[in-house]
Amino acid sequence: MNHMNIFEKFSQFLELKIGPMAASFANQKHILAVRNGVIAAVPLTIVGGISLIMAFPPIDPTRVNDNPNIFTQMLLVWHSWASANMATILAPFNMTMGIMALFVAMAVGYNLSISYKMNPLSGAMTAAATFLLVAAPSQSVVVLSKINDSMGYPLISKLGQDALPLKFMDAKGMFTAILVGLLVVEIARWLKKKNIVIKMPKGVPPAVASSFELLIPLIICVFGFHLISLLCESTFGMLIPEAIMKSLAPFVGAVDSAGGTFVIATMMNLLWFIGLHGPAIIGGVSRPFLDSNLLANASDKIAGLPLEHIYTTPFQDFYMQLGGSGATLALVFMLLWSKSQQLKGIGRIGLLPGLFNINEPIIFGLPLIFNPILFLPFVFVQGINGVIAYVVTEMGLVGATFVTAPWTTPAPIGAFLSTMDWHAAVLILCLIVIDFVIYYPFFKIYEKQCIKQEAESVNDVNK
Amino acid sequence: MKILLVCAAGMSTSLVAESMQDALSEAEKDWVISAEPSEQFHEVVSEYDVVLLGPQVRFKKDEFQEIAGVNIPVAVINTMDYGRCRGDHILQAAKELYKNKALGART
Numbered sequence: 175m176n177h178m179n180i181f182e183k184f185s186q187f188l189e190l191k192i193g194p195m196a197a198s199f200a201n202q203k204h205i206l207a208v209r210n211g212v213i214a215a216v217p218l219t220i221v222g223g224i225s226l227i228m229a230f231p232p233i234d235p236t237r238v239n240d241n242p243n244i245f246t247q248m249l250l251v252w253h254s255w256a257s258a259n260m261a262t263i264l265a266p267f268n269m270t271m272g273i274m275a276l277f278v279a280m281a282v283g284y285n286l287s288i289s290y291k292m293n294p295l296s297g298a299m300t301a302a303a304t305f306l307l308v309a310a311p312s313q314s315v316v317v318l319s320k321i322n323d324s325m326g327y328p329l330i331s332k333l334g335q336d337a338l339p340l341k342f343m344d345a346k347g348m349f350t351a352i353l354v355g356l357l358v359v360e361i362a363r364w365l366k367k368k369n370i371v372i373k374m375p376k377g378v379p380p381a382v383a384s385s386f387e388l389l390i391p392l393i394i395c396v397f398g399f400h401l402i403s404l405l406c407e408s409t410f411g412m413l414i415p416e417a418i419m420k421s422l423a424p425f426v427g428a429v430d431s432a433g434g435t436f437v438i439a440t441m442m443n444l445l446w447f448i449g450l451h452g453p454a455i456i457g458g459v460s461r462p463f464l465d466s467n468l469l470a471n472a473s474d475k476i477a478g479l480p481l482e483h484i485y486t487t488p489f490q491d492f493y494m495q496l497g498g499s500g501a502t503l504a505l506v507f508m509l510l511w512s513k514s515q516q517l518k519g520i521g522r523i524g525l526l527p528g529l530f531n532i533n534e535p536i537i538f539g540l541p542l543i544f545n546p547i548l549f550l551p552f553v554f555v556q557g558i559n560g561v562i563a564y565v566v567t568e569m570g571l572v573g574a575t576f577v578t579a580p581w582t583t584p585a586p587i588g589a590f591l592s593t594m595d596w597h598a599a600v601l602i603l604c605l606i607v608i609d610f611v612i613y614y615p616f617f618k619i620y621e622k623q624c625i626k627q628e629a630e631s632v633n634d635v636n637k
Numbered sequence: 638m639k640i641l642l643v644c645a646a647g648m649s650t651s652l653v654a655e656s657m658q659d660a661l662s663e664a665e666k667d668w669v670i671s672a673e674p675s676e677q678f679h680e681v682v683s684e685y686d687v688v689l690l691g692p693q694v695r696f697k698k699d700e701f702q703e704i705a706g707v708n709i710p711v712a713v714i715n716t717m718d719y720g721r722c723r724g725d726h727i728l729q730a731a732k733e734l735y736k737n738k739a740l741g742a743r744t
Contacts, residue, residue: 197696210676288679449716451693454645454675523722527652534649538692538720582648 181546189448189544196445196455203289205458207359208352211282212461215274219468219578222271223591226472226577229256229263232594264476271578272340274469275347275415279305282355290363296388300362301355304395308403308414309342309350342415345469349422350415352462354399361398362391429463430485432568435560439494443553446499449543453499464490471576481574484567485560488592491531491581493563496605498533500552501559503585504609506536508617514624530582547620551613558612559605572597639669639684640731642714643701644691647674653691653714656724657731679704687734689727692716710738 199205233249242250256263264272283301287294314334321330342350365371372390374383406414428434438460442452467483474481497503506528509521517540524536537543542552566572573595579588589598640657642650650672657670673681675694678701682688688711690698695713702711712734718726 193696200696201700213676285676446693449692450696451645451691454694520721527649530648532648532652534644534691534693535652535720535722538716539722541716541720543716 181549185448185544185546188444192444193448193450196450200455200458202458203286204356207282207286207289207356209454209458209461210285211278211352211355212465214281214285215277215465216578218270218274218277219465220580222267222274222472223577223579225264225267225270226475227591227594229260229267230475230594231256232590232596267472267476268340271344271469271472273343274345274465275309275343275351276302276305278348279351279355282352283359286356286359287362290359292359292363292366293384293387296384296391297355297359297362300358300388300392300395301351303392304358304399305347305351305354306338307396308354308399309347310338310340311403311413312336312338342413344473345466346419347415348462348466348469349418353418358391358395361395365391365394426463426467429460430467430483432561432564435485435490435494435564436557439490439557439560440553443500443556446537447543447549447553449538453495461487468575468578471574475576481576484564484574486575486592488575488578488581488588489563489567490560492579492583492585492589492592492598492602493605494556494560495531495581496556496559496585496602496609497528498531498536499556500533500537500542501555501605501609502533502536502542502552503528504606505551505613505617506533507610508613509536509540512621512624514621514628516624516628517621529584531585531588532582545620547623548613548616551609551616555609555612559609562605562608563601566601572601638665638731638735639686640671641682641685641688642670642672642691643675643678643688643697644672644694645675647672647677650691652722653719653724653727656722657728658724660725660728682709685709687731687738688712689714689731689734692719708738710734 231249231252233246233253235250235253238246238250279301280298283297284294287297313336315337316330316333316335320333370390372386374386403414406412406417410417412420429438438456442456445452445455464485464487468486468488471481471483471486494501497506502524506521506524509517510525512518512521520536520539523539524533527533527535540548542548545552563572567574573593575592577592577594579591581588583591586599586602589602590596592598642654642657644650654670654672661668661670669685675697678688678697682701682705686709688701688705688709690701690711690713692713692715698711698713705711712730714727714730717723718730
């Protein structure tokens with residue numbers, strides 16, 4: 175029994191058994207709606223991130239020595255400006271990332287409606303209204319700055335105004351938003367299927383008719399969820415989002431661990447090995463966890479608390495998918511310096527995209543798919559990066575992520591911006607060196623084979 | 638002809654789109670070749686004549702063909718051509734796809 179035989183069997187198993195399973199998983203309507211919904215909200219996290227970057231300059235004034243240089247002085251000025259204007263600087267954050275769950279509810283409702291060929295705007299509006307009702311029921315509040323000691327209760331109560339509490343509209347409302355987005359569309363679909371709709375007589379303009387179509391699902395969702403929410407509050411003494419977060423806590427903990435980074439990375443890259451887009455497939459489930467971890471960290475940062483989570487979307491984008499899936503940036507440098515003309519050519523095509531974390535030219539061109547020699551590093555290096563970066567962050571050597579930088583930002587810059595800690599950029603450079611060391615022996619074997627093939631094909635031509 | 642390329646985020650197919658543009662002849666310079674992420678597909682597909690998928694999202698083919706309807710053929714790009722950004726090969730594949738569709742319509 176030889177070694178290649180087992181490997182070929184394994185490849186076949188992946189392609190014929192896991193491949194179709196992954197494909198049907200990725201095409202599952204709800205998974206797809208969640209993935210596309212969460213991704214649709216990404217620009218909002220980037221806008222919120224700009225606020226965060228302005229608010230938290232990469233400096234700790236308590237650790238500055240007595241004679242700061244000009245660069246440190248500039249950072250100190252930035253720091254004191256930011257501290258003095260915190261509320262103003264963070265206003266855009268509050269209305270984007272701070273209420274992210276609202277947008278996710280809308281986007282999930284929108285996308286699921288599209289896949290059922292239902293009116294997407296109706297789906298989005300029903301989801302938004304229902305989500306606000308269960309996660310942010312309005313309360314009467316008084317603005318602190320408007321009251322003082324001398325005011326009595328009657329005077330203060332006159333200043334009361336209605337407000338939506340933001341508490342469960344960030345990470346803490348994320349899973350509720352997803353659930354509401356999916357449920358309201360399913361309810362609307364069920365009503366439509368059972369033909370429970372308001373029918374307008376002929377001659378009523380279609381726009382008017384379709385606005386009535388929205389009415390019954392909206393009534394049932396809003397009042398139905400209102401009832402459930404009130405029941406939840408009176409039985410458990412908490413709102414639905416809090417109950418959901420409590421019950422999901424074990425899963426959140428399992429994903430946000432060194433082992434979690436390794437397992438998710440390995441699953442994604444096994445899919446990539448058979449040429450399927452791993453993150454697009456696994457992301458339907460893992461992405462809500464990673465995004466909600468990031469939002470929670472952003473809220474902690476603003477509240478001045480220690481950051482609770484490590485494994486977030488930017489953590490995966492920059493430390494793990496360093497140069498693209500499989501952490502291939504180090505490999506690109508080897509290709510560039512290769513003695514094989516073919517490999518060198520692929521390195522040239524792959525370098526620029528690779529710096530921006532895009533590596534399909536390497537995955538399909540080298541190729542890495544179905545390549546038995548490079549299988550081990552391609553599938554496992556990304557997970558190894560995850561474990562190393564996780565442990566290093568846990569030890570406090572590098573700050574945790576709390577800002578979203580676009581995933582196509584070159585990794586050292588992206589890691590710096592996501593943490594506002596320059597140690598993160600150093601960690602990226604260390605990871606490139608480690609990845610280089612792991613890929614190198616496998617690359618050498620593959621290179622030898624390519625050079626041999628090139629020599630043979632030259633001989634064939636000369637014959 | 639208008640060619641739509643689709644992958645997960647529309648990033649890597651934009652590299653391919655560029656190399657296909659370079660492979661167009663003088664007479665074909667007005668052709669449209671664009672790259673879109675898969676979640677945009679349903680919104681833009683009707684504006685194109687043929688659709689080519691990146692091999693990494695080949696599992697979307699049946700779903701996309703259904704959305705595109707019978708008049709817009711959907712096919713998956715050859716992995717090696719995709720990886721090595723061989724725009725000329727992929728352009729050829731798009732032309733054949735279009736030609737076969739025209740033949741199919743006549744018979």
